[in-house]
Amino acid sequence: MTPNTPTPPIGRWVYDGLQQCSYSPNDTPASDCNQPATWHILWGPGDEHSLACTDHMAYVDRSYTYFDRHHVCPDCCMPDAVWLEIEKRCIYPDHPAPALAVARAINGSQP
Numbered sequence: 001m002t003p004n005t006p007t008p009p010i011g012r013w014v015y016d017g018l019q020q021c022s023y024s025p026n027d028t029p030a031s032d033c034n035q036p037a038t039w040h041i042l043w044g045p046g047d048e049h050s051l052a053c054t055d056h057m058a059y060v061d062r063s064y065t066y067f068d069r070h071h072v073c074p075d076c077c078m079p080d081a082v083w084l085e086i087e088k089r090c091i092y093p094d095h096p097a098p099a100l101a102v103a104r105a106i107n108g109s110q111p
């Protein structure tokens with residue numbers, strides 16, 4: 001990260017299990033956006049991440065830089081979920097990988 005690529009100030013901890021936009025201009029519950037999030041944003045190579053609605057993703061695009069993002073999926077913000085940069089989603093580690101699930105289904109249909 002360089003001074004030319006600002007990330008927004010990371011505010012207070014906000015429960016993200018409802019997958020709501022965490023934009024909060026005053027960093028208080030009263031100023032929370034709370035719209036359904038459509039984007040999951042990873043700010044840097046660490047684990048600081050946020051959820052944003054479509055409007056606030058547009059605001060982020062105009063105002064800040066980020067490391068990666070993807071559309072919100074069911075596993076986003078699950079405890080211990082893993083961010084998959086190439087697949088552009090989060091995955092809960094206990095779930096079988098889709099390729100493996102397909103392979104199992106194909107094997108299971110053979111005589």
Ligand SMILES: [Zn+2]
Binds near residue numbers: 022
């Ligand atoms: Zn929002």
Ligand SMILES: [Zn+2]
Binds near residue numbers: 040072075089
């Ligand atoms: Zn995610």
